[in-house]
Amino acid sequence: MKFGIDAGGTLIKIVKEENGERAFSKYLSTEVEKVAELLKEYPDAEVALTGGKATYLQSLIPQNAFQSIEFDATFKGIQTFLQQLNHPLENYIFTNVGTGTSIHHVKGEVQVRAGGTGAGGGMIQGLGFLLTGEADYETLTALAAQGDRDDIDLKVKHIYKGDKTPIPGELTAANFGRVLHTKDTVQYTAADKLAAAIGVVGETVTTVSIHAAREFGAEYVVYIGSSFLHNELLQKVVMNYTVLRGFKPFFIENGEYSGALGTLRLM
Ligand code: ADP
Structure with missing residues (x-):
């Protein structure tokens, strides 16, 4: 079992993958301890973290998690979704309207934060x-x-x-x-x-x-x-x-x- 977790400013987003099935869930960022309790139930799971509260979440869980920079992770996730939707884009802007808003330019395989x-x-x-x-x-x-x-x-x-x-x-x-x-x-x-x-x-x-x-x-x-x-x-x-x-x-x-x-x- 694998968990991908984006622990953001307001919400913690979780993608769970098991036997080729993907499940989505989210918690409030104030419930980070609850997420840690959930992960403790799966000590053998592979865990990948990102987001501003990733390091804090790592301190609460038994798994030695992989961590990535949130902009790289978001870009990779968008590319994955676009591929699955059969809507590949070569040169585009992506705008992540989270607690705050971050704007990025993508050309091919390269992503830069534009503002x-x-x-x-x-x-x-x-x-x-x-x-x-x-x-x-x-x-x-x-x-x-x-x-x-x-x-x-x-x-x-x-x-x-x-x-x-x-x-x-x-x-x-x-x-x-x-x-x-x-x-x-x-x-x-x-x-x-x-x-x-x-x-x-x-x-x-x-x-x-x-x-x-x-x-x-x-x-x-x-x-x-x-x-x-x-x-x-x-x-x-x-x-x-x-x-x-x-x-x-x-x-x-x-x-x-x-x-x-x-x-x-x-x-
Ligand atoms: P972050 O990664 O910064 O937490 P998100 O992409 O999760 O950003 O977006 C956070 C925003 O989503 C909140 O500021 C709010 O406007 C909105 N939102 C959507 N659902 C909820 C919810 N159940 N509780 C609180 N905010 C929510």
Whole structure:
């Protein structure tokens, strides 16, 4: 039996392989001791770790685990998924929207980190809590799905008021920039505020990604990370914004397990 484990800032992602079968599971990073207890039940298992909490997890488990650098592991995992999906890409950007967001360029077998942004899943949770007092992840994202950010965000078309716009009118000119224009007539619900928070994260992540895509002449942006889980709104914002800006988004099912799968493949 083999375990590939990506112990990240918010979630621990586990890929278990046995007799050619692959199983995925995840725990909160605050439950690292629970993961260690699980591994103690399989002292003979081969274990591959990656992620910021890998060394701490190693200190809790009986196996002498293989460890890899998280960016290398994630790249290996993405390549494995793309191969299995029969969607090989030669020159692309991948954007990992985890607690924070990390952006990478891939050409052939070479991966380099192209940048990142502090806007990501952690910001959705933190800003979401500040705006609404809601700390439960799934409650937060379910609520956001019912929200409407039209009265909160200022679009290019709002500024041009029917005049011809030099860039697409649907582009956001200023996230949260419409609030002072609408505040006297609109009641913003918790759902609306959360939708706007997800909007700013999605658009920031996309903007930084497509700048990298343009710089490296890449057509595709591959998006992974647990921030897209139970969060169709974020998926929608990122997908639509990537297309609107002229690039091709690609979401990998179970892509949040790329680091865990990749460290296993590198072992
Ligand atoms: P990391 O490796 O930094 O932990 P992930 O790719 O696992 O990153 O993404 C973490 C983000 O996933 C969180 O910030 C949150 O937005 C989102 N998320 C998805 N499911 C959950 C969950 N059950 N609990 C908490 N956060 C979750």
